[in-house]
Amino acid sequence: MESIRGRMTIWYATALIVSLAVFAVVLYFARRSATYQDLDRRIQSEADLTAGILAESYHARGLLVRKDTTGKPVLISEVAAVLEVVPDYLLVTSRDGQLLFGSPDARSLGFAHFEQLTALASSPGGLSGPKRFQMPSGPTLDYVVRSVPEAGGQIGIILAGADTRSAELQVEQLVTTIVIAFLVGVVPAVLVGRWIAGQALEPVDSMITEIREITDGRSLHRRLPVPMEKDELGRLAATLNQMWTRLERSFAALRRFTADASHELKTPLTVVRAGVERAITRPDMPPETLATLEETLQEVNRMTELLDSLLTLARADEGRAELHREPVDLRDIIEEAGETGELLAEHAGVGIDIKLPPDPLVVTVDRSRVRQLALNLIENAVKYTPRGGQVSVELGANDGRAVFTVADTGIGIAAGDLPHIFDRFWRADSARTRTSERAGTGLGLAICKWIAEAHGGTIDVQSRPGRGTTFTVGLPRA
Amino acid sequence: MKILVIEDDKTVGEYVRRGLDEAGYHVDLVGDGDEGLKRASGKGASYDMMVLDLRLPRLSGIEVLRTLRDRGVGLPVLVLTAQDSVDFKVQALRMGADDYVTKPFAFEELLARVEALGRRPKAIAPPLLKVNGLVLDTGSREVTRDGKRIELTPKEYAVLEYLMRHQGRVMSRTLITEYAWDYHFDPGTNIVDVVITRLRKKIDHAKELKLIHTVRGVGYVVRA
Numbered sequence: 001m002e003s004i005r006g007r008m009t010i011w012y013a014t015a016l017i018v019s020l021a022v023f024a025v026v027l028y029f030a031r032r033s034a035t036y037q038d039l040d041r042r043i044q045s046e047a048d049l050t051a052g053i054l055a056e057s058y059h060a061r062g063l064l065v066r067k068d069t070t071g072k073p074v075l076i077s078e079v080a081a082v083l084e085v086v087p088d089y090l091l092v093t094s095r096d097g098q099l100l101f102g103s104p105d106a107r108s109l110g111f112a113h114f115e116q117l118t119a120l121a122s123s124p125g126g127l128s129g130p131k132r133f134q135m136p137s138g139p140t141l142d143y144v145v146r147s148v149p150e151a152g153g154q155i156g157i158i159l160a161g162a163d164t165r166s167a168e169l170q171v172e173q174l175v176t177t178i179v180i181a182f183l184v185g186v187v188p189a190v191l192v193g194r195w196i197a198g199q200a201l202e203p204v205d206s207m208i209t210e211i212r213e214i215t216d217g218r219s220l221h222r223r224l225p226v227p228m229e230k231d232e233l234g235r236l237a238a239t240l241n242q243m244w245t246r247l248e249r250s251f252a253a254l255r256r257f258t259a260d261a262s263h264e265l266k267t268p269l270t271v272v273r274a275g276v277e278r279a280i281t282r283p284d285m286p287p288e289t290l291a292t293l294e295e296t297l298q299e300v301n302r303m304t305e306l307l308d309s310l311l312t313l314a315r316a317d318e319g320r321a322e323l324h325r326e327p328v329d330l331r332d333i334i335e336e337a338g339e340t341g342e343l344l345a346e347h348a349g350v351g352i353d354i355k356l357p358p359d360p361l362v363v364t365v366d367r368s369r370v371r372q373l374a375l376n377l378i379e380n381a382v383k384y385t386p387r388g389g390q391v392s393v394e395l396g397a398n399d400g401r402a403v404f405t406v407a408d409t410g411i412g413i414a415a416g417d418l419p420h421i422f423d424r425f426w427r428a429d430s431a432r433t434r435t436s437e438r439a440g441t442g443l444g445l446a447i448c449k450w451i452a453e454a455h456g457g458t459i460d461v462q463s464r465p466g467r468g469t470t471f472t473v474g475l476p477r478a
Numbered sequence: 479m480k481i482l483v484i485e486d487d488k489t490v491g492e493y494v495r496r497g498l499d500e501a502g503y504h505v506d507l508v509g510d511g512d513e514g515l516k517r518a519s520g521k522g523a524s525y526d527m528m529v530l531d532l533r534l535p536r537l538s539g540i541e542v543l544r545t546l547r548d549r550g551v552g553l554p555v556l557v558l559t560a561q562d563s564v565d566f567k568v569q570a571l572r573m574g575a576d577d578y579v580t581k582p583f584a585f586e587e588l589l590a591r592v593e594a595l596g597r598r599p600k601a602i603a604p605p606l607l608k609v610n611g612l613v614l615d616t617g618s619r620e621v622t623r624d625g626k627r628i629e630l631t632p633k634e635y636a637v638l639e640y641l642m643r644h645q646g647r648v649m650s651r652t653l654i655t656e657y658a659w660d661y662h663f664d665p666g667t668n669i670v671d672v673v674i675t676r677l678r679k680k681i682d683h684a685k686e687l688k689l690i691h692t693v694r695g696v697g698y699v700v701r702a
Binding site: 262368 | 487489490493496497533560561568581582583584585631632633644646647648649650651652653656659660668669671672673693694695696697
């Protein structure tokens, strides 16, 4: 996540969801256990109620059991009629284990399940508190078994049980409620959290906008407004302002140095050059002296070139892109650079191929800078291409941009070196040129990058060692 | 034609003075802005052009320029500057300079600009350069040898023109490169050899009299 706001929202949402989840889980288990306790209390009281009815009837009548028409013992009908209204599963057995009564719910069970229920009642486990029993392929039930000693020995045990499905149903409803509340609650809460984070960070955002305007290089004299309250942001603004004051001072020093250096270094260079030039054009100089003077002149030129490049980049760092823009047909520039490229390529034994579009490609650029860019790229391509190789120069238009590519079949650039080739004074160890070529200043590509970007354009490189390199320059056509 | 050169560095000033002198101009050299301003705008001032260094003691070149224009003196001014930044040049041009040359400059460049400002290219550079049967017309950019037309590319033409302008004198590769390309772009001196090879094919091939000669380690000369 890119913004603090986004991260804060995520942290907040995570904390909210985790605490809600913990709350929901605790609630779920507490509620579930309470529901089952209620169920168990219900069957216990049903058992007790039944025992009470039986005991009372015994005191009133003395006889509780009669034989039905088939000779089986059953509860007398007055008692049975009272017990009929007891819900859930209720069984009453005689002392010898004969079933005397089954409640309507119990009777409505299938035969197999009813058998299992009666088996529970007569199981040797005897009297017990609430137990749970899962009928094979049938309902799960909680049940209690108790004896009725007050019934004069006519009754064996009472079994009261209830299907746990009703309890489960309640718990399921709870889960549904929790999920709905979760969705309805969390989404707006996260949105509100995001809004709050945005509110808290809004001054930071507006600060960023202002900082960006100040650091574009032209507005270093501007300062951030410092709010009255000395909160974190107020202190940050004050600190940034102090930093800019120092930056502004050092940029001013750099500017002074740039001006001084260009004067202090160039004037002596002019003097050296003047002397050499005067001597070299004298008709009576012996040839050996002329050769030395020629070499000196070359070195003077190299120094001048290096100095110009350094000053150009120093000013570029300051953000003062000095371009003398005018509408130019790029074909003219590339054609001229192309002729120089042909001459260089002929000397190096490299083939060169220059493709220009048929229609004028007019862009508003600094003519001499773009010319320098084209010459640098073409010169490099020829320099790093072995004898017999090929350099292709192409100019075209694409998507409202003028696109200029210089491709060679040269030694290429190692993948690890690619990110550094536009760095100043950077040279690949493996970048061997023909030994006769003089080394460049190491600033050529850095200057190229500056020229392309100062025009609002781009410069890209693709390369494979041993296969060749392609530089692509895109310039906006507006 | 009288030129006033204001330059505080003696060597540079003397170099400019002598060079312009050789080219047929009458030159006065002064070392500071005060003196220069007095001479240029005083009574009886009769200069046709001024070559002005921008960095001067006491009164800066920009000040000289502004005062001069304020006083209504309209003589052409060529500025010498070590600053090659665009805004600096623009500032000088806004102050009323007519052109500028960036230090360190090739004398050829300075001369070319002085010629252009003085609007007298005819006196310095005759339209027709001739060496034996080889003729170069600087107006129409046509080249012929013994009456036969020779087609040259722009760079070939520039190199030949430079050598013919200085016929009989050895011109170093660096000087030729600077002239034919740019005073501030150096594609390496070997490139001149390639151009010369091409020129020889077009001009000297199958001719008994060779006009382009090599001076080993230095450069080339055109002579009959």
